[in-house]
Amino acid sequence: MKLKKYILSASVIVAVIAIVAVRLISNKQSFDKELKMVSESNTTVPVITDTVRSEQLPAGFSVNGGFSPIQETSIAAEVEGKITSVNSKEGDRVAAGQVLASIDNEIPASQLELAKFNLDKAEKDIKRFKELSQGDAATVQQYEAARQSFEMAKSAYTAAKTEDKNTFIEAPFGGIITKRYFDKGAYLSVGTPVYDIVEIDRVKFIARLTVDEAGKVQKGQTVKLSVDAYPEVTYDGKISAVTVKADLSKRYDVEIEVENRSEDIIKPGMYGVATFIRNTENQLLVIPRQAIAGSIKHPEVFLVKGNSVILRKIVITPFNDKYVVIKSGLKAGDVIVTSGQISLVNGSKIKLNN
Structure with missing residues (x-):
C-alpha cells in the first residue's frame, strides 16, 4: 500500500514537471517569435532623406x-508772464526756431535796453581809461576797475538778452504740434508745459x-x-x-x-x-535645420551609407529659421536623414520613405 502511494506521488510530480516544461517551451517559442519581430522592425527604420547641395538662398x-x-519733447515756459499771442495749435506743422507763442515782454525788453546802455557805457569807459593809463593820466587800478565794470555789464546784458528771448516760445526742431496746454491770456510760471512736439521729417x-x-x-x-x-x-x-x-x-x-x-x-x-x-553672391552648402539630430551648438546628422546610417558630427553656421550653412563635416552630394532621426542610432538599418 505504501509502495503504491509512492508510485502515485512520483507520477504526479513527473506530470507536473512535464506540464511546466511544455509551458516553458511554448513561452520561449512565443518570446523568440516576438524578439524576431522586434529585431526585424528595428533593422529597417523608415526615414526621409535629402541631398546636401550648394544653393543661393534668399539674401535676407x-x-x-x-x-x-x-525725437519728441514737451516745451516748458522758461520765464513767467501772461501769454500775449498764440501762433500755433495742435496739428500744425512747424519749423525749427519758429515762434509758437509769446509772453508779455515789456519788463524784459526794458531791462535788455538798460543792460545794452550800461554795456555801451562800460565799453567806452574801458577804452578811455586804457588810453589815459598809457599816458600816465590814470592809474592801473582805475583801468582795472573799468575793465571789471565792463565784464559785469557784459554779463548783465547776456542775462537780459536771454530773458527777453525766452519770452518768445520757439520750436526746438521741425515737427508737428501734438498738444497745446494754454490759451491766450493765461499766466505761465517757469516750468509750466506749453506745447508737445514730435519730429515728423x-x-x-x-x-x-x-x-x-x-x-x-x-x-x-x-x-x-x-x-x-x-x-x-x-x-x-x-x-x-x-x-x-x-x-x-x-x-x-x-x-x-x-x-x-x-x-x-x-x-x-x-x-x-x-x-x-544680405550680399550672398556665392553659393552656400546648406542643409535643412530639421536634419540636425543634436543641438545647434553640438550638431550631428545621420549620413546615409547604403541601407544604413552613420552618425556624423558637423560644424555649421545658422543662416535663418529654415537652413544652416555647412562649414565642415559634409560635402555636396552626401545624403542625410531629414525625418525619422528619433528612431535611429549609429549603424541603424533604414528604409527610404521619400
Whole structure:
C-alpha cells in the first residue's frame, strides 16, 4: 500500500514537471517569435532623406515692428508772464526756431535796453581809461576797475538778452504740434508745459531680432521697409543703432532711421515690416535645420551609407529659421536623414520613405 502511494506521488510530480516544461517551451517559442519581430522592425527604420547641395538662398530676412518718433519733447515756459499771442495749435506743422507763442515782454525788453546802455557805457569807459593809463593820466587800478565794470555789464546784458528771448516760445526742431496746454491770456510760471512736439521729417523703426539675426546686421546697413497703411509703397531705411544687450526674451533692439515723404507720411504708432538685405553672391552648402539630430551648438546628422546610417558630427553656421550653412563635416552630394532621426542610432538599418 505504501509502495503504491509512492508510485502515485512520483507520477504526479513527473506530470507536473512535464506540464511546466511544455509551458516553458511554448513561452520561449512565443518570446523568440516576438524578439524576431522586434529585431526585424528595428533593422529597417523608415526615414526621409535629402541631398546636401550648394544653393543661393534668399539674401535676407524680414521682421515685423513699429514706428516711433526720432525725437519728441514737451516745451516748458522758461520765464513767467501772461501769454500775449498764440501762433500755433495742435496739428500744425512747424519749423525749427519758429515762434509758437509769446509772453508779455515789456519788463524784459526794458531791462535788455538798460543792460545794452550800461554795456555801451562800460565799453567806452574801458577804452578811455586804457588810453589815459598809457599816458600816465590814470592809474592801473582805475583801468582795472573799468575793465571789471565792463565784464559785469557784459554779463548783465547776456542775462537780459536771454530773458527777453525766452519770452518768445520757439520750436526746438521741425515737427508737428501734438498738444497745446494754454490759451491766450493765461499766466505761465517757469516750468509750466506749453506745447508737445514730435519730429515728423524722420521716424525710426524698431525691430527686435534674435541672436542669429542680430549677428547679421550692422550700423549703417541699408534696410527696405514697408508700412501696413501703405502696402504698395517701399521706403529706404538705414540702421542707426543696434543694442549690445538682449532683453529678457533674448532679443536685440535694432533702430532703423527713415526719411519721411511729403505724401504717404509714416506716423509714429504705425506698424510695418523691415527686410534686411544680405550680399550672398556665392553659393552656400546648406542643409535643412530639421536634419540636425543634436543641438545647434553640438550638431550631428545621420549620413546615409547604403541601407544604413552613420552618425556624423558637423560644424555649421545658422543662416535663418529654415537652413544652416555647412562649414565642415559634409560635402555636396552626401545624403542625410531629414525625418525619422528619433528612431535611429549609429549603424541603424533604414528604409527610404521619400
